[in-house]
Amino acid sequence: MGKKIVFTDRVRIYDTDAQGIVHYAGYYRFFTDAAEGFMRDTLGLSYPLLDERTWFVVVESEAKYFKSAKLGEELSVLLEPKLVSDKALRFDFEILVNGSKSCVGHITQVSIDKELWHAVPMPPSVLEKIRNSTGASLSSSKRNKRNDADNA
Amino acid sequence: MGKKIVFTDRVRIYDTDAQGIVHYAGYYRFFTDAAEGFMRDTLGLSYPLLDERTWFVVVESEAKYFKSAKLGEELSVLLEPKLVSDKALRFDFEILVNGSKSCVGHITQVSIDKELWHAVPMPPSVLEKIRNSTGASLSSSKRNKRNDADNA
Amino acid sequence: MGKKIVFTDRVRIYDTDAQGIVHYAGYYRFFTDAAEGFMRDTLGLSYPLLDERTWFVVVESEAKYFKSAKLGEELSVLLEPKLVSDKALRFDFEILVNGSKSCVGHITQVSIDKELWHAVPMPPSVLEKIRNSTGASLSSSKRNKRNDADNA
Amino acid sequence: MGKKIVFTDRVRIYDTDAQGIVHYAGYYRFFTDAAEGFMRDTLGLSYPLLDERTWFVVVESEAKYFKSAKLGEELSVLLEPKLVSDKALRFDFEILVNGSKSCVGHITQVSIDKELWHAVPMPPSVLEKIRNSTGASLSSSKRNKRNDADNA
Numbered sequence: 015m016g017k018k019i020v021f022t023d024r025v026r027i028y029d030t031d032a033q034g035i036v037h038y039a040g041y042y043r044f045f046t047d048a049a050e051g052f053m054r055d056t057l058g059l060s061y062p063l064l065d066e067r068t069w070f071v072v073v074e075s076e077a078k079y080f081k082s083a084k085l086g087e088e089l090s091v092l093l094e095p096k097l098v099s100d101k102a103l104r105f106d107f108e109i110l111v112n113g114s115k116s117c118v119g120h121i122t123q124v125s126i127d128k129e130l131w132h133a134v135p136m137p138p139s140v141l142e143k144i145r146n147s148t149g150a151s152l153s154s155s156k157r158n159k160r161n162d163a164d165n166a
Numbered sequence: 167m168g169k170k171i172v173f174t175d176r177v178r179i180y181d182t183d184a185q186g187i188v189h190y191a192g193y194y195r196f197f198t199d200a201a202e203g204f205m206r207d208t209l210g211l212s213y214p215l216l217d218e219r220t221w222f223v224v225v226e227s228e229a230k231y232f233k234s235a236k237l238g239e240e241l242s243v244l245l246e247p248k249l250v251s252d253k254a255l256r257f258d259f260e261i262l263v264n265g266s267k268s269c270v271g272h273i274t275q276v277s278i279d280k281e282l283w284h285a286v287p288m289p290p291s292v293l294e295k296i297r298n299s300t301g302a303s304l305s306s307s308k309r310n311k312r313n314d315a316d317n318a
Numbered sequence: 319m320g321k322k323i324v325f326t327d328r329v330r331i332y333d334t335d336a337q338g339i340v341h342y343a344g345y346y347r348f349f350t351d352a353a354e355g356f357m358r359d360t361l362g363l364s365y366p367l368l369d370e371r372t373w374f375v376v377v378e379s380e381a382k383y384f385k386s387a388k389l390g391e392e393l394s395v396l397l398e399p400k401l402v403s404d405k406a407l408r409f410d411f412e413i414l415v416n417g418s419k420s421c422v423g424h425i426t427q428v429s430i431d432k433e434l435w436h437a438v439p440m441p442p443s444v445l446e447k448i449r450n451s452t453g454a455s456l457s458s459s460k461r462n463k464r465n466d467a468d469n470a
Numbered sequence: 471m472g473k474k475i476v477f478t479d480r481v482r483i484y485d486t487d488a489q490g491i492v493h494y495a496g497y498y499r500f501f502t503d504a505a506e507g508f509m510r511d512t513l514g515l516s517y518p519l520l521d522e523r524t525w526f527v528v529v530e531s532e533a534k535y536f537k538s539a540k541l542g543e544e545l546s547v548l549l550e551p552k553l554v555s556d557k558a559l560r561f562d563f564e565i566l567v568n569g570s571k572s573c574v575g576h577i578t579q580v581s582i583d584k585e586l587w588h589a590v591p592m593p594p595s596v597l598e599k600i601r602n603s604t605g606a607s608l609s610s611s612k613r614n615k616r617n618d619a620d621n622a
Contacts, residue, residue: 024354026350026351026354027350027354027365027366027487027488027489028347028350028487028493028495030487030488031483031484031486031487031488032483032486032487032488032490032491032541033214033215033221033223033280033483034490035223037483037484038223038224038273039191039194039195039198039227039484042191042194043191043330043332046330046331046332047330050330050331054390060390061331062185062331063184063185063389063390069185071187071190071231072190072231073230073231074229074230074231075190075191075227075228075229075231076227076228076229077226077227077228078225078226079223079224079225079226079227082223082283084488085367085488086358086364086367121190128185131234176506178499178502178503178506179335179336179337179341179502179506179517179518180335180341180343180499180502182335182336183331183332183334183335183336184331184334184335184336184338184339184388185331186336186338187336189331189332195482195484198482199482202480202482202483206542212542213483214483215541215542236336237336237519238510238516238519336519337518337519337525337584339527342498342527342528342531342577343495343502346494346495346498367489373489375489375491375494375535375538376494376535377534378533378534378535379494379495379531379533379535380531380532380533381530381531381532382529382530383527383528383531386527386587425494432489435538
């Protein structure tokens with residue numbers, strides 16, 4: 015339902031392991047790059063340190079691997095933000111290599127007060143930007159799908 | 167039900183990030199260390215390259231984070247092997263810091279022929295060792311659960 | 319003397335450690351990204367696997383750290399290629415943060431036959447591209463140094 | 471001249487890359503593990519955060535690679551501490567695989583006040599422990615060099 019935002023990344027030599035493919039934990043680098051890209055480029059926010067006092071900490075991560083990505087391959091990383099609550103934000107990811115599904119997964123992060131180290135609502139300005147972003151995505155169904163995410 | 171085998175690891179400076187805690191993807195290093203430790207020390211097998219022709223490739227990884235682990239802390243990493251089929255092996259993990267649950271998760275790996283790059287049954291000798299290991303765990307239900315973990 | 323080619327990179331959360339700055343070994347990721355960028359974008363070559371048979375393996379790496387780079391900062395990574403012999407290529411790096419020198423270092427790589435695993439001359443087409451690139455850089459000494467970097 | 475202290479480590483799947491060997495920057499993990507091991511096990515100190523106020527930050531790193539280490543190989547990491555000044559400590563490393571030299575290098579770290587972020591002398595108690603450690607090494611020249619390493 016939500017809008018998928020597309021980032022590109024590339025498999026680097028340090029992402030691979032002796033099996034000649036991306037190490038399973040290496041896909042989380044692509045997830046993190048897309049998460050940072052979404053927060054910074056799409057919303058104009060820093061990540062994962064939201065402001066002086068509020069941080070995002072990851073509470074869940076998960077990936078399923080389909081087709082192994084190899085050295086030098088260019089990746090399309092599709093990100094779909096989902097507001098779980100005013101304290102929790104989930105990003106769903108899909109990684110494509112040459113149009114084929116390579117990896118699907120998600121990370122969920124919770125907003126915390128870094129001094130108290132417990133969950134707090136995201137700052138209102140952050141919350142609004144994320145809401146607009148996912149809200150925009152609801153109305154985006156009217157728009158051309160190809161524009162949304164290059165066919166994603 | 168299965169037997170939990172305990173490994174110890176330690177949070178190193180390179181596991182942490184600017185939030186002062188272990189980076190979320192860093193916990194997969196602890197999972198991998200325990201997986202290698204189980205295969206090598208408990209079963210006498212190499213990992214993830216089982217033999218000349220057969221490799222384990224990870225098809226699923228997942229972690230839930232409870233209490234952040236910090237620099238220098240010693241970790242107890244509990245591993246429980248689960249044979250999914252003659253081609254697939256799942257490891258469930260629980261990471262404790264000072265007796266408190268820090269992280270829970272799993273990885274699932276599939277046995278492949280590295281030349282053909284498709285799933286094949288694990289070599290019989292490997293399968294037998296894993297079966298004995300998890301079979302041993304079935305009979306271990308008679309023993310005290312706490313001891314299982316502590317003595318493993 | 320040689321031409322400095324400029325790449326941009328960014329400090330990601332996974333580059334940092336509990337000191338709030340880029341982990342010392344993390345700067346080698348920026349070196350590697352620039353090396354790959356130079357080989358791919360400037361020369362049209364894959365890296366570090368030159369062709370089916372010939373690989374670059376790193377034989378030396380070194381970095382001196384001046385001003386710590388922090389989360390989210392944008393980096394200018396200057397790369398200067400130096401042909402040591404027909405078998406060895408050195409890249410000198412300088413990383414700037416907001417115009418200030420953050421890190422200076424180099425990596426040296428040797429061309430090997432991946433089957434025999436010993437040093438061999440780089441393939442002629444590769445050697446020629448690298449020579450042209452550094453040859454171009456010799457004549458570039460006439461140009462303004464600052465422009466070389468900025469316009470690269 | 472100084473005493474070499476020996477640590478063991480192992481090449482893990484995440485240390486390797488698509489060349490089937492340890493990624494060049496991966497050797498710094500072995501350096502860091504030995505540095506932490508020396509500080510913690512030999513001197514009883516935390517590393518790289520010396521105390522509430524004083525941190526070690528790395529100002530130099532360097533490695534020369536001889537024989538590539540491969541997946542699963544056990545490493546002997548020899549560490550020799552050298553007090554450069556009351557503010558700077560250098561560790562020289564040599565990594566052996568099956569008795570053959572695989573990698574030689576060093577890191578140099580400077581003691582800083584983490585609030586002011588400038589160099590300060592190490593805390594007296596830390597300095598004394600390091601001096602004793604390297605002082606012990608001076609008198610160790612009477613002993614057989616090979617034993618120094620083996621017995622350390």
